[in-house]
Amino acid sequence: MxxxxxxxxxxxxxxxxxxxxxxxxxxxxxxxxxxxxxxxxxxxxxxxxxxxxxxxxxxxxxxxxxxxxxxxxxxxxxxxxxxxxxxxxxxxxxxxxxxxxxxxxxxxxxxxxxxxxxxxxxxxxxxxxxxxxxxxxxxxxxxxxxxxxxxxxxxxxxxxxxxxxxxxxxxxxxxxxxxxxxxxxxxxxxxxxxxxxxxxIRVPAEGWRPPGWEPAVAVVNKMITTANVSARNAIRTPQFWFLWIVLCFNVTAGIGILEKAAPMITDFFAQTATPIAVAAAGGFVALLSLANMAGRIVWSSTSDLVGRKNIYRIYLGVGAAMYLVIALAGNVSTALFVVCAMVILSFYGGGFATIPAYLKDLFGTYQVGAIHGRLLTAWSTAGVLGPLIVNAISDSQKAAGKSGPDLYTNSLFIMIALLAIGFVANELVKPVDAKFHEPAELEEASR
CATH class of the missing domain: 1.20.1250.20 (MFS general substrate transporter like domains)
Known part of the structure; x- marks a missing residue:
């Protein structure tokens, strides 16, 4: 070429x-x-x-x-x-x-x-x-x-x-x-x-490592492997499918708000003393975009310090709590609604940015790009599932004569349930069994 x-x-x-x-x-x-x-x-x-x-x-x-x-x-x-x-x-x-x-x-x-x-x-x-x-x-x-x-x-x-x-x-x-x-x-x-x-763009020479960095010394977390797993073997492991569920449901929860952000905040406060203007709803969308972007660097960098499994506990557990606050008290305060939504969208972005490092921890660097590509089918699924849940329920509630927060309450509780399932899937992630590892000589070649 x-x-x-x-x-x-x-x-x-x-x-x-x-x-x-x-x-x-x-x-x-x-x-x-x-x-x-x-x-x-x-x-x-x-x-x-x-x-x-x-x-x-x-x-x-x-x-x-x-x-x-x-x-x-x-x-x-x-x-x-x-x-x-x-x-x-x-x-x-x-x-x-x-x-x-x-x-x-x-x-x-x-x-x-x-x-x-x-x-x-x-x-x-x-x-x-x-x-x-x-x-x-x-x-x-x-x-x-x-x-x-x-x-x-x-x-x-x-x-x-x-x-x-x-x-x-x-x-x-x-x-x-x-x-x-x-x-x-x-x-x-x-x-x-x-x-x-x-x-x-450049790739590092075979055997290159950052000055002073040794993988055997650096690995203090049992979730981080020094072995390697091929893309073909990765999809045969339960770890891959647990992470597929984690990514799919974390993205479903985030994209559900992102896709309907402006009408959602307008509907939530339409019947209050402080309705949201069109311009303000547009500003809310911009804030969510900033939270999405910031979460990708802030939370993924934090994962290097606290570990990937722990950061996903935050994404999924705290994310479910934020959804619960919106469902129960979202129309009490505009500031409360905005802050909760921004936290959820920061976790949405952080989940995308952290997943490649999580895959590297579990499967090594040998074919991590190919493994990541296969895992992104979870995104395709979530891209359909999230908007479908929010829009279908909203439309059905509107047809039933409901308005305001009632248009979204059921979909919010569905998101909480999905995040809870994702939390359990994350807890089930364990180190990959050695039977899936590639021969030892590939370890040096992949670094």
């Missing part, structure tokens, strides 16, 4: 490992645009005569393809290296916008769905996992912090994309031509921006 070949990305002895997080961020900040898709929903509905359900299709397909491409492409990413993966991600993600531009320009919505959802979704999945294994190998002493920095970019990408996209639509117009021009600019700019990561 020439320039993209893994052998061409081996770092020289004096390479600064702190150049790797910016390389990862260049990809994650770009693909994090997915969280800003809502900016295009109303313009597309007006220009192409779509319903709200139809305008959500590109985003929904994109999230599904993220999980599927990460699962099926994880082994290729490990084999071909991060530069190849970042290049494929950049090509697919940028091409998705260009295909979508053609679809908007010709008023062919199916091209938008195929472009952004299918082609762009493949770029999302490959890009999401592209730096994970490399970061863990460069930062075996601080894997939670390293992956948190990169995955923070995915959570923060919308903070850049949302105002940028809004301004472009304001400048170009919200008709099909203006939308097409906005999509085209996205495709070109993201191609250039993501290419920085392609050029900058």
């Amino acid at each position: 020439g320039f993209l070949d893994r052998s061409r990305t081996v770092a020289p002895a004096d390479w600064n490992r702190w150049l790797i997080p910016p390389a990862a961020l260049s990809v994650h900040l770009a693909i994090g645009q997915a969280y800003a898709w809502s900016v295009f929903k109303s313009p597309l509905e007006g220009a192409l005569g779509l319903s709200g359900t139809q305008s959500a299709l590109p985003f929904q397909l994109g999230i599904v393809m993220l999980g599927l491409s990460a699962a099926f492409g994880g082994t290729l990413v490990e084999r071909n290296g991060p530069r190849w993966a970042m290049f494929v991600s950049a090509v697919c993600f940028s091409s998705g916008f260009l295909i979508s531009a053609l679809g908007a320009w010709t008023s062919q919505f199916w091209l938008v769905v195929i472009g952004y959802g299918f082609v762009g979704g493949i770029g999302l999945g490959i890009g999401y996992i592209s730096p994970v294994s490399t970061l863990i190998k460069w930062f075996p002493d601080r894997p939670g912090m390293a992956t948190g920095i990169a995955i923070m970019g995915f959570g923060g990408g919308a903070l850049i994309a949302s105002p940028w996209s809004t301004q472009m639509l304001k400048s170009f117009g919200k008709d099909n031509t203006g939308i097409a021009e906005s999509f085209a600019v996205h495709g070109v700019v993201y191609a250039v921006f993501m290419s920085l990561g392609v050029l900058l």
Whole structure:
């Protein structure tokens, strides 16, 4: 593969490992645009005569393809290296916008769905996992912090994309031509921006370790292994499926609020003396995005100190408590509602950022990227499950004549139950049985 070949990305002895997080961020900040898709929903509905359900299709397909491409492409990413993966991600993600531009320009919505959802979704999945294994190998002493920095970019990408996209639509117009021009600019700019990561990324030389760091000395937690497990064997272990449940239900709980944040806070306080204005509801969404982004670096870095199992006890246990407070007293105080929701969203982001380090602890670094890719099918499931629970129950309660917090009470208690199941699954995670370990000679080669 020439320039993209893994052998061409081996770092020289004096390479600064702190150049790797910016390389990862260049990809994650770009693909994090997915969280800003809502900016295009109303313009597309007006220009192409779509319903709200139809305008959500590109985003929904994109999230599904993220999980599927990460699962099926994880082994290729490990084999071909991060530069190849970042290049494929950049090509697919940028091409998705260009295909979508053609679809908007010709008023062919199916091209938008195929472009952004299918082609762009493949770029999302490959890009999401592209730096994970490399970061863990460069930062075996601080894997939670390293992956948190990169995955923070995915959570923060919308903070850049949302105002940028809004301004472009304001400048170009919200008709099909203006939308097409906005999509085209996205495709070109993201191609250039993501290419920085392609050029900058490196893998450590075989046997490289941080100065003064020895794995045998560093491992004081019985949950952290010095052995390695292949992706094929990992999915045969109960640990993998316990973590699948943990990630799925933690994400389900978070995305349930994230997807319906503005109408939820409006409904909760509609019948109080201090109803929430539209602008304030928009500000609430922005605060949740900040909590999501901050949680990815803060909580994942904390996991390096307290351990991965303990941090997930906090995500799931305290998260359930926050949901209980919202269910029982959420409309008593706006501040209380906002704080609880921000804590939940910080755990949502933290759960994403910490899971690669948890996998590294249990399965080693040998094929951690491929294992992570397979685990992200939990995200695809949660991306459908969370909004479905909240929206279906809300709609049914509204049809029954209820309003305010009553629209969400049942779904909140369902989220509490799911988090409780996730908590139990986390408690069941134990060190991986030695029968699943790879031969000892792979341990050195994978570091």
